[in-house]
Amino acid sequence: MAKIIGGVTTSHIPAVGNAISDGVTQEHYWKRFFDGYQPVHAWLDEKKPDVIIVVYNDHGLNFFLDKAPTFAIGCADQYENADEGWGLKPTAPFTGDAQFSWHLAESLIEQEFDMCTCQEMLVDHGFVNPVRVLYGDHEHWPVKTIPLAVNTVQHPLPSAKRCFKLGQALKQAIESYPEDINVAVVGTGGMSHQLQGERAGIIDVDYDLACMDSVINDPAWFYNQSNAEIIEKAGTEGIETIMWLVMRGALGDKVNCLHKHYHAPISNTGAGVLLLEAADE
Amino acid sequence: MVWQAHDYDDIPGTYVFDGQRAHSSYALNKLFYSFNTEACRKEFDADPAAYCDKFGLSPEHKQLVVEQDFLGILRAGTNIYYLAKFCVPRGVTVQDAGAAFQGISGDEFRETLLKKREGLEERLAQEGGYWNG
Numbered sequence: 001m002a003k004i005i006g007g008v009t010t011s012h013i014p015a016v017g018n019a020i021s022d023g024v025t026q027e028h029y030w031k032r033f034f035d036g037y038q039p040v041h042a043w044l045d046e047k048k049p050d051v052i053i054v055v056y057n058d059h060g061l062n063f064f065l066d067k068a069p070t071f072a073i074g075c076a077d078q079y080e081n082a083d084e085g086w087g088l089k090p091t092a093p094f095t096g097d098a099q100f101s102w103h104l105a106e107s108l109i110e111q112e113f114d115m116c117t118c119q120e121m122l123v124d125h126g127f128v129n130p131v132r133v134l135y136g137d138h139e140h141w142p143v144k145t146i147p148l149a150v151n152t153v154q155h156p157l158p159s160a161k162r163c164f165k166l167g168q169a170l171k172q173a174i175e176s177y178p179e180d181i182n183v184a185v186v187g188t189g190g191m192s193h194q195l196q197g198e199r200a201g202i203i204d205v206d207y208d209l210a211c212m213d214s215v216i217n218d219p220a221w222f223y224n225q226s227n228a229e230i231i232e233k234a235g236t237e238g239i240e241t242i243m244w245l246v247m248r249g250a251l252g253d254k255v256n257c258l259h260k261h262y263h264a265p266i267s268n269t270g271a272g273v274l275l276l277e278a279a280d281e
Numbered sequence: 282m283v284w285q286a287h288d289y290d291d292i293p294g295t296y297v298f299d300g301q302r303a304h305s306s307y308a309l310n311k312l313f314y315s316f317n318t319e320a321c322r323k324e325f326d327a328d329p330a331a332y333c334d335k336f337g338l339s340p341e342h343k344q345l346v347v348e349q350d351f352l353g354i355l356r357a358g359t360n361i362y363y364l365a366k367f368c369v370p371r372g373v374t375v376q377d378a379g380a381a382f383q384g385i386s387g388d389e390f391r392e393t394l395l396k397k398r399e400g401l402e403e404r405l406a407q408e409g410g411y412w413n414g
Contacts (some may be wrong), residue, residue: 026298057361064314065303085316085366150305153360195361200379201390203397207406228289237361251323259410262405265394268376273412278369 001173002100002197005047005184007247007255008040009215009274010040010055010130012188014086017129020137021088033271037133038073040275043258044134049184051097051144052125052134053170055246056188057152059084061124067094068154069116073108074147075101079123081212082160082202091128092138101179101267107173121148130188152189152222152240160230160242167249187247193269194235199237201268207233208270209262211241216257219248238269247276256278294382298360306358312336312346313363322370351383 007141016033019025025034055077056059065067077098081090081174106115109279135142148170152159160164167185191208194200211234214222223245248255284301296302303310312333315321325332333343345353351368355361355378365375380390405411 032414033344035414047294052366058315060310060314060360060366061317065307065360075301083317083319085313087319087323153298153362154303155297195375195379196355196382197296198382199292200294200382201393203394205397205401209404212377213408226288228287228292231289231295231297232292236295257410260400260410264397264401268379268394270305270397 002174002179002181002183004174004250004278005049005182006043006236006258006275006277007185007186007187008134008276009244009247009272010037010133010264011190011269011271011273012126012129013267013269013271014125014129016133017125018127018145019042020132020276030102033263033266034133036263036273039259040134040273043275044184045184047184049143049252050181051100051146051148052131053148053174053190054186055148055150055243056126056130057240057243059124059126059153060147062122062148065154068151069149070151070158071113072116072121072149073101073105073119074121075105075117076119076121079121079127079145079147081124081128082122084124091132092141094123094127094131094141096146097144099181099243100181103177104170104173105147107176108166109171111169111172111237113169118147121147121149126188130186134160134186144172148246150240150243150246152243155227157227157239158242159227160225160245161259163242164219164223164245164249167246167251169249170246171250173254185247186251187244188240189191189236190234190238191235191244191270192238192241195237195268197236199235200236202267203264204233205262205264205270206245208264208272211244212260212272212274214261215248215256215261216276217247250261251276252278298357298358302358304362306342306360307336308336309354309357309359310343310348310363312375313359313366316366350376355382
């Protein structure tokens, strides 16, 4: 049977991808941020997950605002990156696992999470940069990937609690897949930031650290907040940190935190890295 | 017909991209979304006003786009991720766009952000358990 071997959180902002492309990850501004991934790299190298499920939001590449699915899952053999309007060179295509994806979709929908299934899905920086920061750049990616998109752009958004419950359903979906594969779930985005309005530029370090602690030890503290409460603290774009709760829900009641790292500012954001494994029950 | 009030409406300096804004800025966002395709970017550059007409922009919104009034475009309810497809290739970053709301320069905006770095290690040490090299 498929097994969830762990969960990771990471930023997905465009600047992270640019820093990798420009080869500046060891320059002063970036060094502490990127170095904080080393324990995650070592863990991935040791555990070698067969598939990673990347929970992210699309920023106007695959989905336009004409149709904004709350939850969407890639169900294809391959996912391509593409120009987001800035003329950046797309990465190599990502290998999916269509059979596994369709199983996940069936199980999630049986569990009353009515996913939008995508047989074609362009993946934008929200998906690509987490994979790049975890694995480096490759012409042939060393891991299969499944994109799971959450609408954090056009309100109404799902609540933090709904994201956590999706994670719980995802755990059941993964663990009911008959193939012996190891799966890691990656929650991306955040942390606090606001890009527009007079309040643009907020970073709330205390709130970010409280969210990180909550994701590890007490997810209810985070998921019992309304989206308005989260936006008030974390900003209009910082709300995307609710996607971490999908990852956390998939790990079960208790987790062991193998690594935690926080840095600010990265571009406009606070950036948090967690590496979690399910604790023995 | 009335737009429903929300509990996030009262957060100062904050405009949540909800149905009301998405509805009023739909054509603007659709025009910027088209910039994912290089051919569309070229078509726009050749005749911005005609391109706005093609997307059915109101005269007010058309003027904002033709004049590259990025702050005005945001104030019209456009989503920042869609504006980015227009402003970033023209040398105006998302940070510059955010700074414009406060009437400060992008550099001043970035300086303010960099202050968040001060005392960070000490704060994390106080929290405990954080990686620090």
